[in-house]
Amino acid sequence: MIEFSDVTKVYDDGTTAVDDLSITAPTGKITVLVGPSGCGKTTTLRMVNRLIEPTRGKILLGGEDSGEIDRIQMRRRIGYVIQNAGLFPHQTVVDNICAVPYLNGVKRGEARRRAQELLTLVGLDETYAKRYPWQLSGGQQQRVGVARALAADPPYMLMDEPFSAVDPIVRKQLQQEFLRIQGDLAKTILMVTHDIDEALRLGDQIVVFSEGGVVAQSGSPAEILARPANRFVADFLGASRGYHALGFETIRGLDPQQTPTFTLGEPSAPAGEPWIVAIDHDHRPLGWVQPGRVSDRTRADDVQTATAVSLDSGSRRELLDAALASPGGSAILAHDDGTYAGTVHLDEVIRSAVDALGEERAAR
Numbered sequence: 001m002i003e004f005s006d007v008t009k010v011y012d013d014g015t016t017a018v019d020d021l022s023i024t025a026p027t028g029k030i031t032v033l034v035g036p037s038g039c040g041k042t043t044t045l046r047m048v049n050r051l052i053e054p055t056r057g058k059i060l061l062g063g064e065d066s067g068e069i070d071r072i073q074m075r076r077r078i079g080y081v082i083q084n085a086g087l088f089p090h091q092t093v094v095d096n097i098c099a100v101p102y103l104n105g106v107k108r109g110e111a112r113r114r115a116q117e118l119l120t121l122v123g124l125d126e127t128y129a130k131r132y133p134w135q136l137s138g139g140q141q142q143r144v145g146v147a148r149a150l151a152a153d154p155p156y157m158l159m160d161e162p163f164s165a166v167d168p169i170v171r172k173q174l175q176q177e178f179l180r181i182q183g184d185l186a187k188t189i190l191m192v193t194h195d196i197d198e199a200l201r202l203g204d205q206i207v208v209f210s211e212g213g214v215v216a217q218s219g220s221p222a223e224i225l226a227r228p229a230n231r232f233v234a235d236f237l238g239a240s241r242g243y244h245a246l247g248f249e250t251i252r253g254l255d256p257q258q259t260p261t262f263t264l265g266e267p268s269a270p271a272g273e274p275w276i277v278a279i280d281h282d283h284r285p286l287g288w289v290q291p292g293r294v295s296d297r298t299r300a301d302d303v304q305t306a307t308a309v310s311l312d313s314g315s316r317r318e319l320l321d322a323a324l325a326s327p328g329g330s331a332i333l334a335h336d337d338g339t340y341a342g343t344v345h346l347d348e349v350i351r352s353a354v355d356a357l358g359e360e361r362a363a364r
Ligand SMILES: Nc1ncnc2c1ncn2[C@@H]1O[C@H](COP(=O)(O)OP(=O)(O)OP(=O)(O)O)[C@@H](O)[C@H]1O
Pocket: 011, 012, 013, 015, 016, 017, 035, 036, 037, 038, 039, 040, 041, 042, 043, 044, 194
């Protein structure tokens, strides 16, 4: 756990960057600090590892005052990832990853073996170990940055805009892999971003900062989306707030319609519907086909591919996206084992979302 207790930072020129901050980043969770430029996010983060000294207040790491922890100990306990990865340009990838373990006195062979494991963990094979940072793409550099921060197996991670230097597609990939890694490692993470989508995607807890280093609101993404504390937070969440909120609503209990199916290899399909669901021999949905156009020669390549939404763990937002992306306006659903569960039409998706909204308002 990282605890800020009445922490203030006033720079030498009189700028109050952080004002009387008291927040807690819970153990094993991702806490995201989000807010417009200049509102004190980076200052907050850097006070944790004492790159910046607080003017007043205390920061506790697992109950221990960070001001009293020896610097070398601190490096061991806190991984730090920054924008553009911040790799040492004249060192190979493997030496970048081993930098802190070497400082900690870990033997060369052991540090390098661990570095290889970490490279695999972040999705890079061993051929990258001998390269220099300039021989990597931006996304690959970010991966190495994450591997380097994990090298000393620190319980805490500070991440300052870790995925912002890459294009949106790579960024989404990195975010997904990061969540996968965090699912296994459960580090206590404090992350800074100015991107609300990233905050909502990654954060277990979000702290929204406003001008002058003041917390406008903190809570889970779902809480903040459902009940922004004030106009500033609502504006910051933007016009797509309702759509984002759907991402946190489950579809469990939904009763899908049994749209007919066509199993690949069969000579024909049941008529009556303009689009039906193509499934494989294991009863897994592949996408959509038109019944009049199929034959025993129809292959997976002839199917309009669709991603099925999990009936057990899917969200309303996934359902809406799937329905909008399909040729007939319906989302395909699958059971946990991947087998076909039915379909839901866009009209039903919207109607149930509106009903849920009504129920939530009535409960307030
Ligand atoms: N060394 C410094 N001396 C004086 N003022 C500073 C210093 N570093 C930062 N500031 C000011 O403190 C405030 C907070 O800066 P900080 O970098 O923490 O904000 P931020 O929310 O991380 O911004 P960004 O999203 O743009 O990185 C800003 O007004 C900034 O100009």
